[in-house]
Amino acid sequence: MVQVNENYLKLKAGYLFPEIAKRVKKYSQSNQTSNIIKLGIGDVTEPLPKACIDAMGKALNEMGTSEGFMGYGPEQGYSWLREKISEHDFISRGCEILPEEIFISDGSKCDSSNILDILGKDNSIAVTDPVYPVYVDSNVMTGRTGNANENGTYQGLTYLAINEENDFLPEIPKNKVDIVYLCFPNNPTGATLTKEDLKKWVDYALQNKSLILFDAAYEAFIQDNHIPHSIYEIEGAKDCAIEFRSFSKNAGFTGVRCAYTVVPKKLLGFSSKNEEIDLWPLWNRRQSTKFNGVSYIVQKGAEAVYSQEGKKEVRGLINFYMENAKIMKNKLQIAGYKVYGGENAPYIWIKVPNKMTSWDFFDFLLQKVGVVGTPGSGFGLSGEGYFRLSAFNSRANVIDAMERIINI
């Protein structure tokens, strides 16, 4: 008799974004309307950079020739892409990240959950609240939490509330935790950490021999030069942090799929006998066994992000979405909403008015004006009473959505 992984039975609801899509579909079918603007999931809308298209087209043609055909690539990614990343994303910012420390993958969502493969089951874990739901759900699925409480939190996890009172900045936990997930610029609140804020976390991790899982998927949206783009800008971080990066949001690769994870060679974990164990060989072994790499064509597209033309086009995309965020923030503030984020991140975090719940506000906006956002409570208990709007959409849709909301 086949047994299931009962940890899955602890999950409270469907994954947030498919759940929203299901509700929107049901609403539009029963009301026979297609006039809905979707600012829910953070999915890009603008065409890929031409530099990437050209590079992928060329790579595809190469593959159609005997000389240019490529079979399996290295599981860790091609060295020419890892070298470009090392140079442009790290060395240029004073971070000594070597190409070998960079592992190319098909997404940060997968990497941030797959990383649990190399980490022990008994680690204590902290997440911010609200949080990108993948971190929590993947810990639940792998049996690293207890059951869900009535309020939807999971036993055994440490939740670090981020809210208006603390400017959406997580406080260092009072108890010792072994693993901390930090996502900055933050999804969903759009908050950022300064170097000083981040240094406190690095110091905490070094003191407690903890590991920081740093998700920097939105670093390209940073406008303020003082905000760090990588945790490795902080001294000591190579001894305590793994960083996740993605081409999804900067180069519009959500449908193309390419990302990378940095596992520094110096990074240590511990065996149950307290022996020091290098994490790099474990991740390398995990990827070599369970992953066959990202396609040559896609990696060529990612490489083009670092060409002069590619950089210019990516900057154009970022500016475009950040202009959307600015328009949204301004209009919503004029309409009297309390609004956060949107300055160094493509997400606007709204305080829900009139003591409505996040889901009430979701239904209200959908039914009243046909605008879809993400209920803050979907990101965690402390997200209740907030609502996230994504700046990833066409200018026309953003303007239309804002007009609809301010004219309610």
Ligand code: MLT
């Ligand atoms: C989001 O809307 O939070 C993002 O699309 C999530 C993701 O990148 O997987």
